[in-house]
Amino acid sequence: MREDKPNEPPTQRQLSNANAGHSVNICVRKTTDNWTLELRWRADGLQKRGALKTQSLETAKAKRDRVESGLGLTPARARSESMSGLLSEVIAAYLKDCRGRDLRPATIRLYTEKLNLICTRLDSPRVADVTNKRLQRWLDSELEHRKAVGVHVDYRVIRSFYRWCVGKKLVSSDPSQDLRFPKITDAPVQPYSDEEVKRLVAAINRPDDYALIIFLILTGCRREEALGLKWDQIDRVRGTILIHGKGGYERFMPLTEAILTALGTLDDSVEYVFAGTRMEGTERVSVGRKSRERVAGRFRIYRDKAGIDPRGSLHRLRHTVGAILTDADYTEIQIGAYLGHSKTGGSVTRRYTSVGPRKMRDMANTLASFLKRQNIALTFVRNVSESNNPLQAKEIK
DSSP, X not given: OOOOOTTSOOOHHHHHHHHHTTOEXXXXXXXXSSEEEEEEEEETTEEEEEEEEESSHHHHHXXXXXXXXXXXXXOHXXXXXXXXXXXXXXXXXHHHHHHHTTOOHHHHHHHHHHHHHHHHHHTOSBGGGOOHHHHHHHHHHHHTTSOHHHHHHHHHHHHHXXXXXXXXXXXXXXXXXXXXXXXXXXXXXXXXXXXXXXXXXXXXXXXXXXXXXXXXXHHOOOHHHHHTOBGXXXXXXXXXXXXEOGXXXXXXXXXXXXXXXXXXTSOTTSSXXXXXXXXXXXXXXXXEEOOHHHHHHHHHHHHHHHTOOTTOOTTHHHHHHHHHHHHTTOOHHHHHHHHTOSOSSOHHHHHHSOOOHHHHHHHHHHHHHHHHHTTOOSSOOSOOSSOSOTTOOSOOO
């Protein structure tokens, strides 16, 4: 299918193809001298669009309804009336809209988890029955037993959801608009000490978990970045790893000998580097990626076994990497580039002071040297003849 020009009306055949793509976005917008009915859809993996110009808003809306009816869609005016208003049904429609807007899978999973939890906690069957006072009471009760940072994520999801509801005219006003929420401050995070890192690694009793922890120490990646890593993102010829970072930000990490050794015990015949597994009969098979909840749970087991501060998290390893590189006298811009921070210094400064691959590889080697100084092995060793300490293993090059 050819791509339409912005002002070229789509044909009926093209509209049928758009309907088959199950991703149609129809809207009316004001231009300089008329009203334009815009249609956007996905077909053959490409974004398509077309436009129909009219002289009045009423004509544009009427054409929109006729086009939607021709596609077998519910007309926009009747959409809010046909929806029963049940909170669970509206949440399902919102999540479907998120998928249609090509939001990242991690974002959709977060919205699904939070909105389903909120739907259960609010105990309100209809979306219009949720008031500002009810939301405020719920947030205040959550703050009594949860960290403000975690509750703030729920608050942002609620705000996004109700803004969508207002735009779809499912509610007359936004109950989340005037919610009171305590100011979030960036509390200092104490990185793990060298001794805590050694005890944590020594407590791991599974090869795949060991490879994940060593990879996080060598790269400073976020948990989601590591769990979403696929083998085709690792370029052994060029010696790079493509990391899909937070907010769609991508970066290349150096593929050092230490990282290759750490990943050498993993199965490269599956899609994900850190693949999840399950039992089928008497055999354990790989299925997709590891669950982030299960990874966090197993980390807590290793943390408690090592006798580390119970407030310690997997993300604190990332702070530890930053502390190691700071002690090695790397600059803030260099450390930010290695960790994948999108905001390090001014925007103009970032354009003209990009960190080159040689300096990135130097930082990767610095982290490998840290493991060597702590006598931490790159690969998991279940039994060592001379000692029961799994830290004693082959020398890091």
